[in-house]
Amino acid sequence: DQQVKQNSPSLSxxxxxISILNCDYTNSMFDxxxxxxxxxxxxxxxxxxxxxIKDKNEDGRFTVFLNKSAKHLSLxxxxxxxxDSAVYFCAARQTGANNLFFGTGTRLTVIP
Amino acid sequence: xxxxxxxxxxxxxxxxxQVTLSCSPISGHRSVSWxxxxxxxxxxxxxxYFSETQRNKGNFPGRFSGRQFSNSRSEMNVSTLExxxxxLYLCASKVPGQGDxEQFFGPGTRLTVL
Numbered sequence: 001d002q003q004v005k006q007n008s009p010s011l012s013x014x015x016x017x018i019s020i021l022n023c024d025y026t027n028s029m030f031d032x033x034x035x036x037x038x039x040x041x042x043x044x045x046x047x048x049x050x051x052x053i054k055d056k057n058e059d060g061r062f063t064v065f066l067n068k069s070a071k072h073l074s075l076x077x078x079x080x081x082x083x084d085s086a087v088y089f090c091a092a093r094q095t096g097a098n099n100l101f102f103g104t105g106t107r108l109t110v111i112p
Numbered sequence: 113x114x115x116x117x118x119x120x121x122x123x124x125x126x127x128x129x130q131v132t133l134s135c136s137p138i139s140g141h142r143s144v145s146w147x148x149x150x151x152x153x154x155x156x157x158x159x160x161y162f163s164e165t166q167r168n169k170g171n172f173p174g175r176f177s178g179r180q181f182s183n184s185r186s187e188m189n190v191s192t193l194e195x196x197x198x199x200l201y202l203c204a205s206k207v208p209g210q211g212d213x214e215q216f217f218g219p220g221t222r223l224t225v226l
Contacts, residue, residue: 002153043116043202043217044155089155099145099168104154 003027004092006103014111019077023090026071030092034100035064035075038087047088048075079101080110114138116205116218124224127214130191133221137184137205144186146178149200151221156185158201161186161210190223198225 003093005024031052050057050064063076074100090103117136146158148175157170178188206215
């Protein structure tokens with residue numbers, strides 16, 4: 001039972017354009033969401049997060065949007081750079097719980 | 113500061129065997145979590161250890177077990193290996209009480225079961 005879903009396994013974007021990665025969740029108790037980035041042969045690294053009390057959080061080129069009514073969040077990367085090519089995982093947590101629920105990942109390729 | 117280290121990085125086993133994976137957390141990090149990554153399921157939480165005690169456990173069969181030592185190093189064991197256990201096993205460490213943005217992952221152990 002996949003509580004966090006990333007329905008696009010891959011995405012290709014031209015350098016300089018916007019990359020939009022999507023994530024859906026089913027558990028309405030989730031109240032904290034994160035994005036991780038993973039390069040081959042490395043562990044995931046934290047990228048950006050958002051609490052359910054917000055609908056947007058921005059950090060440099062990265063912005064995460066949360067639509068609680070639709071149980072949907074998205075990560076926008078503007079402008080996209082070749083170094084952004086990686087697998088991006090969406091994750092969610094419920095306050096008080098110790099474990100994160102991850103999506104299956106989206107492989108982003110930024111074409112120079 | 114050294115990162116999270118996992119050994120071995122690659123492992124090949126046959127069905128029915130058992131395997132032990134090791135994780136050394138970042139110095140000062142006493143919480144260690146383990147995850148299984150497969151193409152179809154993404155990262156799935158296995159368990160978390162803190163102060164040598166299992167604090168939380170994911171939905172995996174009893175063949176998957178773990179432990180933590182007094183120096184915070186952790187091991188996970190999989191007995192009676194099945195083909196479906198082939199995956200990347202990741203561990204992550206953090207200071208208990210810190211946020212997930214302070215959780216750091218190791219590079220993983222790639223287990224192949226033949």
